[in-house]
Amino acid sequence: MTSKLDLALAEIRRCDVCAAHMPHAPRPVVQAARGARVVIVGQAPGSKVHESGVPWRDQSGDRLREWTGLDESVFYDASRVALIPMGFCYPGTANGADLPPRPECAPLWHKRLLALLPTLQLTLLVGIHAQGHYLRKLAKPTMTETVRASADYGPAWFPLPHPSWRSTGWMRRNPWFEADILPALRRRVRSILAR
Numbered sequence: 001m002t003s004k005l006d007l008a009l010a011e012i013r014r015c016d017v018c019a020a021h022m023p024h025a026p027r028p029v030v031q032a033a034r035g036a037r038v039v040i041v042g043q044a045p046g047s048k049v050h051e052s053g054v055p056w057r058d059q060s061g062d063r064l065r066e067w068t069g070l071d072e073s074v075f076y077d078a079s080r081v082a083l084i085p086m087g088f089c090y091p092g093t094a095n096g097a098d099l100p101p102r103p104e105c106a107p108l109w110h111k112r113l114l115a116l117l118p119t120l121q122l123t124l125l126v127g128i129h130a131q132g133h134y135l136r137k138l139a140k141p142t143m144t145e146t147v148r149a150s151a152d153y154g155p156a157w158f159p160l161p162h163p164s165w166r167s168t169g170w171m172r173r174n175p176w177f178e179a180d181i182l183p184a185l186r187r188r189v190r191s192i193l194a195r
Helices: 004-014 047-052 059-068 105-115 128-138 143-148 167-173 176-193
Strands: 038-041 081-083 122-126 157-160
Touching (some): 038 128, 059 176, 122 128, 128 143, 157 176, 167 176
Parallel strands (some): 122 157
């Protein structure tokens, strides 16, 4: 018997609401299953993920797995970790950078999808788009301030910068991230997934 979650995921994977605004055919990328206790809300797939259809299968994903302390077998176990971007499709590029997530996806799908994941205990908000959508007025004036205050958003949310190559310089300028935030993140993720 097909579950409501399976039906929702099938609908998402067929979605073409933003097709007229895309430089290519839509290819929604998402991972979720009943039992998931951690959800990672990212921005939107990049070009490599668009090609593979596998969420976070790129250098940003490698860095995110390092940050969380999750190996690929756990990260890609949908019954433990859901991967739900703000925009499900690769939005294309402008001036050498990926465009922001399409604005249609999160309002159309997130509430419905998250309601079908009753065991979620932690939402990692990766990047300013996820933080702006979920934290709204609770977000600090800058992403750096929001991430630094990550303990203020617990236990349900944990804000993080986007793990793109740009975060290398950001991490150098903000050594507290590796010293304080990442150990707290790994402890929190490990404690939830060990239950």
